[in-house]
Amino acid sequence: MADPEASNQSGGYDVEQFVDTPDYDLICTICQGVLKCPVRAACHHIFCKKCILQWLKRQETCPCCRKSVNPSLIFVMFKLSKSIGRMKVKCKNEIRGCSETFSLSEQYCHSMTCMYELIPCPYQGCRVQLLRRDLDTHARHCEHWRQPCHMGCGTILSHRTQAKHNCYKQLRQEYEARHRNHRAIATALQRGR
Ligand SMILES: [Zn+2]
Ligand SMILES: [Zn+2]
Ligand SMILES: [Zn+2]
Numbered sequence: 001m002a003d004p005e006a007s008n009q010s011g012g013y014d015v016e017q018f019v020d021t022p023d024y025d026l027i028c029t030i031c032q033g034v035l036k037c038p039v040r041a042a043c044h045h046i047f048c049k050k051c052i053l054q055w056l057k058r059q060e061t062c063p064c065c066r067k068s069v070n071p072s073l074i075f076v077m078f079k080l081s082k083s084i085g086r087m088k089v090k091c092k093n094e095i096r097g098c099s100e101t102f103s104l105s106e107q108y109c110h111s112m113t114c115m116y117e118l119i120p121c122p123y124q125g126c127r128v129q130l131l132r133r134d135l136d137t138h139a140r141h142c143e144h145w146r147q148p149c150h151m152g153c154g155t156i157l158s159h160r161t162q163a164k165h166n167c168y169k170q171l172r173q174e175y176e177a178r179h180r181n182h183r184a185i186a187t188a189l190q191r192g193r
């Protein structure tokens with residue numbers, strides 16, 4: 001019986017992600033994806049860890065050769081896992097315009113900086129989802145944009161209040177600058193006498 005939840009959770013990496021078609025022996029026979037955290041059973045068949053553990057909950061035989069499998073005798077293949085991690089993949093945002101490729105192990109780091117990643121607007125209360133590269137443009141109009149006054153007066157400004165903000169810190173700074181200027185003129189005049 002098909003178990004939609006199990007197929008959603010199943011382990012492997014989507015074959016389509018890879019720049020070069022992955023070798024047949026890197027494909028998990030349970031999920032048909034590229035092995036994620038590969039483990040080897042006593043019969044020497046290899047599966048994603050998640051896939052085989054889920055399989056063994058229902059029957060304790062290898063899905064390839066039907067030999068019985070002892071769940072405590074499956075071993076993670078670290079070397080294989082590492083070499084799969086070095087395989088080149090395309091960005092999952094390729095359809096949105098990202099043309100970058102990188103090794104599988106760098107995928108997470110890339111998604112944190114990918115300009116074509118769909119992210120929620122970071123300003124509280126805003127429900128807009130946008131591409132990371134559009135964030136600056138959006139922030140200029142976002143109703144929920146908030147930023148403390150750059151003068152450090154402690155006021156939190158929105159786009160609406162920013163234009164009207166009469167900052168006491170700024171006024172004081174201007175006043176002090178003018179004052180210094182007047183003093184300088186006065187000193188100069190005194191010296192000139
Ligand atoms: Zn799998
Ligand atoms: Zn087997
Ligand atoms: Zn990308």
Ligand SMILES: [Zn+2]
Pocket residue numbers: 121122123126127128138142143144145
């Ligand atoms: Zn926003």
Ligand SMILES: [Zn+2]
Pocket residue numbers: 149150151152153154155165166167168169170
């Ligand atoms: Zn201010």
